[in-house]
Amino acid sequence: MAPAMKIVFGLLAFVTAGMIVGAFFQLAFILKLEDSYGISHWDNDTDAAVLRIGYVKPEIISWSPRIIVLHDFLSSEECDYLRALAKPRLQISTVVDVKTGKGIESKVRTSSGMFLSSEEKTHQVVQAIEKRISVYSQVPIENGELIQVLRYEKNQYYKPHHDYFSDTFNLKRGGQRVATMLMYLSDNVEGGETYFPMAGSSKCSCGGKVVDGLCVKPIKGNAVLFWSMGLDGQSDPSSIHGGCEVLSGVKWSATKWMRQRATF
CATH class of the missing domain: 1.20.5 (Single alpha-helices involved in coiled-coils or other helix-helix interfaces)
Structure with a gap:
């Protein structure tokens, strides 16, 4: 060679x-x-355990309005804990009267619900959930309202509405609502989707009916984070959303509303 x-x-x-x-x-x-990025790396990290790093998987489903599905946001035990706290104290849900700012019963919303107390907010499990909400939403804990737990039984629903206020009464403490974290606490529910009629350009199933927009199926442990205010600081009309009719099973959820300023 x-x-x-x-x-x-x-x-x-x-x-x-x-x-x-x-x-x-x-x-x-x-x-x-x-x-x-795996779970084993965070085994001995307390903060990582609180934030469920390695478990929570964000999925952006809309930029306008801004909506993120957080898969496995809550553990099964956390879901059961919130349901157990709420069950003995459920009352008929109300909506905000735009004239007085007070809660009134309405056919717009047919669920049952309750708010966790300030004392329950100090419980270790609730504190972990509060911190997780704050980190993933990037809104300070002190800007949040108390968590509300809701139960929707068969044929119950919440018609499309906005989470931001149209009255001045509720703006006095903490200002306008900026974002909402909606957490699902139960499985085996048919219907009961969270419906965003002004999001996306496709069709989806809402309580067994085909509608225009985006629908998020209630899956235990998952959460939906969406913003009621746009990047311009103004209320976003496209954030309108509703709870579709439950066809079978019982839908449990927990809601955390976050404000512009501290609420306490």
């Missing part, structure tokens, strides 16, 4: 070997990187 050919083959062998070694190093790096 000519000396020139030997040099060429030598270079090819060197480059090939280098590529193989490089590939192994790259694979090792990727595996290490993946492990750093």
Whole structure:
């Protein structure tokens, strides 16, 4: 073999070997990187456990209005805990009277619900959920209202509405509502989707009916984070949403509304 050919083959062998070694190093790096995002890496990290890092998986489903589904936001035990707190104290849900700012019964909303107390907000489980909501929404804990737990039985619903206030009475403490975290606490529900009629350009199933917009199925542990105010600081009319009629099963959910300023 000519000396020139030997040099060429030598270079090819060197480059090939280098590529193989490089590939192994790259694979090792990727595996290490993946492990750093895995659950095992955070086993002894208290904050990571509170935030459920390695479990929560965000999915942006709309930019206008801004809506994010947070898969596995709550553990099954946290869902059961909130339901157990709420069950003995459920009352017929109300809506805000735009003239007085007070809650009134209405056929617009047919669920039962209750608010956690200030004392219950100090419970370890509730504090963990509150911190998680604050971190994922990037809204300070003190800007949040007390968590409301709701139960929707068969044929119950909440017609499309806005979470931001249209009255001045409710703006006095904490200002306007900026965002909402809606958490699902039960499984095996048919219907009961959260419906955004002005989001997206497709069709979806809402309580067994085909409608225009986006529908989010209630899955235990999942949460929906959406903003009632746009990036311009103004109330966003496209954030209108509703709770579709429950066809079977019982839908439990928990809602956290967040304000512009501290509420306490």
